[in-house]
Amino acid sequence: MAVSQVTPVLFLSGLDSALNPAVLSSRNISLIVNASGLDVVYPPLDGMQVLQVPVQDRPHAPLGHYFDPVAERIHQNQTGRTLVHCSAGRSRSPSLIMAYLMRFEGLSLRRAHEVVLDQRPFIRPNAGFWRQLMDYERTLFGRNSMRMVRTASGVLPEALRDSEESNPEPEYCLNV
Template sequence: MSELCKVIDSLLISNARAACKKELLITEGVTCCINISKRQPFPDHDLHTLRIPVFDHPLQNLSKHFDHCTDLIDSTIRSGGKCLVYCKHGRSRSATICIAYLMRCKNMTLMEAFQMVKRVRPSIEPNAGFWSQLESYEKSLQRNQ
């Protein structure tokens, strides 16, 4: 499995170790990193960065950050950049944000978005709390259409 997994051309997902490899980010053309953790480091590279300080725990409220993160991913892509979303292992928190982006900005269902991310990064597994938040997000997106 590649260290930086390409969800779509300009949206990537990885773990923290890969996200801190400067040469990998430069090669891939990453211009923005969203770090979904309280403790993982930021890359030592001149990038636009955002930290969403949550633990990978079912009771953490990640959904309150969905719109902010998806807006940042969307604006990065629209301006010609590439966005990397990562957390410690690249399995739950970062996957949840990538799925939320696909649902909101690419009009995918939760299952379509999950399967798309799972195809490129088979190890993803949003925790039960995040999955429930994604289900609620899907319903709110459908109501707002």
């Protein structure tokens, strides 16, 4: 899946699509958020702006430091549409988009994840990015809609039922 449209003005992709001038111009992309961790030379398009997010796709990488600046820049982009990409469009870029959806669309993390997953079914933020997103959700809303659980496949996020939404410190439930 090359490019996924998350909202009318927000797109998600991997690196290959971000380098394709036809993709960028046909979608009126005026802001690229590069979360690939690579220095990239984009096709020269009039008015194109690039925001670099120099974070590796590792659980302890500080992606959360970029949630507010990236969300604000996406929100301020009034000249066109925004493309957020990382190498494959599976971990860093969907995490940044979920943070944006929480901050400026008022969505819970659970709902933001559903929205992005509906448009790009193969996203899989790493466990560290999930924890940072849960911390961000708690900062924004004072509660969590997700928790981390240990499964046979590793530590994974799990949606909380509305009655379970936590108000104290986020629990990283590791004994399932």
